[in-house]
Amino acid sequence: MHRALFIYEILLNIFKYVDKFLPWSSHPRSSAWKSLAALARTCKPFHEPAMDFLWANIYEIKPLLGCVTRLNPIIYQNSKYYWSSQDIEPLSDHEALQFLRHAARVRSLNVKCSKHFHLLANLPIETCVFPSLSSLSFIVDHPHAKYLHLFLSPTLRQCSLSVIHPDFKYIATRFAALEHLSIEPKSLYDSIADDLPLVSDSVRLCKQLTILCCPPLDWAAWRHISNLPTLLTVEISDSHRAPRWPLGQDTHNLAIFRNLTGLFFFVNTATYTIAVIQHSELPSLQEFVITVRDLPYAEARQLCLALSQCKANQNLKRIEIITPCQIARELPSRVITQFFCFTQLQTLELDFPHCCFNLDNNLLLEAMASWPHISSLILVDEETVPTVTFRGLFTALPQCPHLLNLDMSIDAVRIDIDPTAESFRHTTLKSLNLTRSRVADAEAVASILFSTLPRINEVADNRDPFDTGDPDIDLLKQWEGVNRHLDILNGREPRSSEFDSE
Numbered sequence: 001m002h003r004a005l006f007i008y009e010i011l012l013n014i015f016k017y018v019d020k021f022l023p024w025s026s027h028p029r030s031s032a033w034k035s036l037a038a039l040a041r042t043c044k045p046f047h048e049p050a051m052d053f054l055w056a057n058i059y060e061i062k063p064l065l066g067c068v069t070r071l072n073p074i075i076y077q078n079s080k081y082y083w084s085s086q087d088i089e090p091l092s093d094h095e096a097l098q099f100l101r102h103a104a105r106v107r108s109l110n111v112k113c114s115k116h117f118h119l120l121a122n123l124p125i126e127t128c129v130f131p132s133l134s135s136l137s138f139i140v141d142h143p144h145a146k147y148l149h150l151f152l153s154p155t156l157r158q159c160s161l162s163v164i165h166p167d168f169k170y171i172a173t174r175f176a177a178l179e180h181l182s183i184e185p186k187s188l189y190d191s192i193a194d195d196l197p198l199v200s201d202s203v204r205l206c207k208q209l210t211i212l213c214c215p216p217l218d219w220a221a222w223r224h225i226s227n228l229p230t231l232l233t234v235e236i237s238d239s240h241r242a243p244r245w246p247l248g249q250d251t252h253n254l255a256i257f258r259n260l261t262g263l264f265f266f267v268n269t270a271t272y273t274i275a276v277i278q279h280s281e282l283p284s285l286q287e288f289v290i291t292v293r294d295l296p297y298a299e300a301r302q303l304c305l306a307l308s309q310c311k312a313n314q315n316l317k318r319i320e321i322i323t324p325c326q327i328a329r330e331l332p333s334r335v336i337t338q339f340f341c342f343t344q345l346q347t348l349e350l351d352f353p354h355c356c357f358n359l360d361n362n363l364l365l366e367a368m369a370s371w372p373h374i375s376s377l378i379l380v381d382e383e384t385v386p387t388v389t390f391r392g393l394f395t396a397l398p399q400c401p402h403l404l405n406l407d408m409s410i411d412a413v414r415i416d417i418d419p420t421a422e423s424f425r426h427t428t429l430k431s432l433n434l435t436r437s438r439v440a441d442a443e444a445v446a447s448i449l450f451s452t453l454p455r456i457n458e459v460a461d462n463r464d465p466f467d468t469g470d471p472d473i474d475l476l477k478q479w480e481g482v483n484r485h486l487d488i489l490n491g492r493e494p495r496s497s498e499f500d501s502e
Contacts, residue, residue: 001043001045005045005046006045008048008049011045011046011049011050012049012052012053015036015039015049015050015053016053018032018035018036018039018053033054036050036051036053036054037050037054040054051102051105052105054105055102055103055105055106056105056106056107056108057106057107057108058106058108058109058110059110060110060111060112060113061109061111061116062075062083062113062116064099064102064103064106065085065099065116065119067098067099067101067102068091068095068098068099069095069098070095071088071095071119074088084115085115085116085118085119086115088119090118090119090120090121090122091119091120091122091123092122093122096120096122096123099120099129100127100129103129103130104130104131104132105132106130106132106133107132107133107134107135108133108134108135108136109130109133109135109136109137109151110137110139111136111137111138111139111140111151112137112139112140113140114140114141114144114147117144117147117150120147120150123150125149127150128152128153128154129150129151130151130152130153131153131154131155132153132155133151133153133155133156134153134155134156134157134158134177135156135157135158135159136151136153136156136158136159136160137160138151138159138160138161138162139160139161139162140162140163141162141163142163145161145163145164145165146165148161148165154177155177156177156178157177157178157179157180158178158179158180159178159180159181159182160182160183160184161182161183161184162183162184162185163185163195164183164195164198164199164202166198177208178206178208178209179208179209179210179211179230180209180210180211181203181206181209181211181212181213181214182211182212182213182214183199183213183214183215184213184214184237196215196216196218197218199214199215199217199221200217200218200220200221201221203217203221203224203225204220204221204224206228207228208228208230209225209228209230209231210230210231210232210233211231211232211233211234211235212225212231212233212234212235213234213235213236213237214235214236214237215236215237215238216236216238216267216272217236219279222255222276222280223253223255225257226255226256226257226260226280229258229259230259231257231259231260232259232260232261232262233260233261233262233263233264234260234262234263234264235262235264235265235266236264236265236266236267236272236273237265237266237267238266238267238268238272254279254280254281255276255279255280255281256280256281256283257280257281257282257283257284257285258283258284259284260282260284260285261284261285261286261287261315262285262286262287263282263285263287263288263289264287264288264289264290265289265290265291265292266290266291267290267291267292267293268292268293268294269292269293269294269295269299270290270292270295270299270300270302270303271299273290273292273303274299274302274303274306277303277306277307277310278306278309278310280310281310281311282310282311282312283311283312283314283315284315285310285312285315285316286315286316286317286318287316287317287318288307288312288316288318288319288320289318289319289320289322290303290320290321290322291320291322291323292321292322292323293323293324293325294323294325295321295323295325295352297332297352297353297354300321300335300352300353300354300355301333301335303321304321304335304338304339305338307319307338308338308339308341308342312342313341313342313343314344315344316342316344316345317344317345317346317347317373318345318346318347318348319339319342319345319347319348319349319350320347320348320349320351321349321350321351321352321355322349322351322352323351323352332353332354332357332383332384333357334357334358334363335354335355335357336350336355336356336357336359336363336367336379337363337367339367339370340366340367340370341370342370342371343370343371343372343373344373345371345373345374346373346374346375346376346402347374347375347376348371348374348376348377348378348379349376349378349379349380350378350379350380350381351378351380352380352381353381353382353383353384354381354383354384355379355380355381355384356379356381356384356386356408356409357381357384359379359384359386359387359388360387360388360392361387361388361389361391361392361395361396362392364388364392364393364396365392365395365396365399367396368396368397368399368400369396369399371399371400372399372400372401372402373402374400374402374403375402375403375404375405376403376404376405376406377400377403377405377406377407377408378405378406378407378408379407379408379409380407380408380436381409382436384409386408386409386410386411386437387411388408388409388410388411389410389411389414389416390410390412390414390415390416390417390448391416391417392410393410394417394422394424394426394452397424397426397429398424398426401428402428403426403428403429404428404429404430404431405429405430405431405432406429406431406432406433407431407432407433408433408434409434409436409437410434410437411437412434412437412438412439412440412445413438413439413440415441415444415445415448417448419444419447419448419450419451419452420451422448422451422452424452425451425452425453425454426452426453427454427455428455429453429455429456430455430456431456431460432449432453432456432459432460433459433460433461434459434479435459435460435461435475435476435479436472436475437475438475438478439475439478439479439481439482442478442479442481442482442484442485443485445482445485446482446483446485446486446489447485447489449482449486450486450489450490456486457486457490458483458486458487459479459482459483459486461476461479473499476498476499477497477499480495480497480498480499483495484497
């Protein structure tokens with residue numbers, strides 16, 4: 001054997017090309033596992049690096065239990081790889097050593113099945129079962145959260161939990177390497193309302209976080225994470241059953257996030273989001289996304305105003321404010337002007353009722369002049385009657401030379417330009433959705449788009465395929481007519497109608 005193959009680092013580089021399986025395929029009969037197992041048995045120099053790769057990424061603890069002599073024939077007695085441990089005694093001291101010998105090599109572990117945990121009941125509580133573990137996904141039901149201590153490691157850097165348990169405090173206090181923490185319910189309808197104080201208390205013990213995904217925090221925890229210089233991303237989610245979580249009264253001091261670049265909210269209402277933004281400064285923020293189940297217009301206006309005042313205008317590149325509820329319940333006012341201060345914007349998506357209120361040709365020109373770097377602009381407003389015309393759109397487009405994707409409503413019935421007399425051509429735009437706009441003359445609209453937007457071969461309906469709302473069939477038919485004329489102008493066979501059978 002060549003002497004280079006006696007060098008551990010060289011073997012690691014070679015074996016990583018064998019180790020190409022995904023964690024959920026880490027099954028003893030998978031081809032990658034068979035190859036690594038064969039390498040481990042080839043010779044002594046190959047054994048350690050091959051075994052490290054063999055056990056590095058594990059899905060569930062069954063493969064480790066399969067290394068126990070008593071359990072191996074039970075687990076692998078049939079090709080379906082299903083087995084029950086219900087009536088099996090926990091591991092003995094000797095069998096625990098068989099389990100621990102390979103568990104020491106595991107670096108990434110994904111646990112979604114808790115029905116075999118009782119087999120580890122005899123392990124001493126102080127035992128570090130996975131001393132090399134750096135990534136843990138522990139997605140189990142609440143009653144089984146008590147087993148979390150078995151999976152804690154001083155090397156843990158990434159931890160995803162579906163429930164919170166008092167043992168979690170060991171992670172925060174003993175494992176300073178923790179960088180990525182995610183606490184999310186197993187189901188959208190699971191509730192961890194009783195655990196919310198524990199979540200906030202536990203988060204306050206974390207000192208090195210770079211990414212945090214969790215339910216709403218109290219103000220003390222919010223202030224704590226604002227002082228973490230390592231923190232880059234925060235994602236706040238609540239379930240359908242989560243209560244409104246008060247920040248508390250002591251919010252007179254601002255929470256200043258010096259280095260936070262991403263802030264994401266997936267919530268039922270915007271009340272909490274508005275409150276934390278009103279009491280925070282975010283000078284390094286580059287991405288802000290909120291998907292909110294219910295967004296009254298008054299809250300939408302407060303949210304937009306708060307975002308414009310949190311000192312994020314110098315760096316913010318992405319803003320998305322989305323609600324599936326498109327029912328307006330209040331008198332609208334203009335909100336789009338709140339976003340003019342974000343001059344570095346590259347992506348803007350506003351999807352809530354009356355987000356385009358009072359948006360006319362002049363205001364669109366002012367908006368696009370404010371966003372010279374914009375590449376994607378999506379304005380979904382099913383309540384406001386559009387007043388922007390083709391003339392206004394093509395007057396504003398030169399202000400955005402990098403625009404690739406445009407989705408908005410215009411007054412496409414009013415034809416106020418002559419395509420044969422226009423010299424303007426926007427050569428970067430390649431995705432266009434105007435399908436929420438009514439069309440009277442499909443051929444004229446197609447001629448305008450063909451003459452001014454050379455990369456647009458069709459006007460695409462970008463509606464979410466999982467959207468349960470009923471589409472406006474008349475609008476879709478009108479824009480299908482536009483697309484058929486575009487096919488002809490581009491020298492293609494006109495597409496067949498999707499509505500012929502109706």
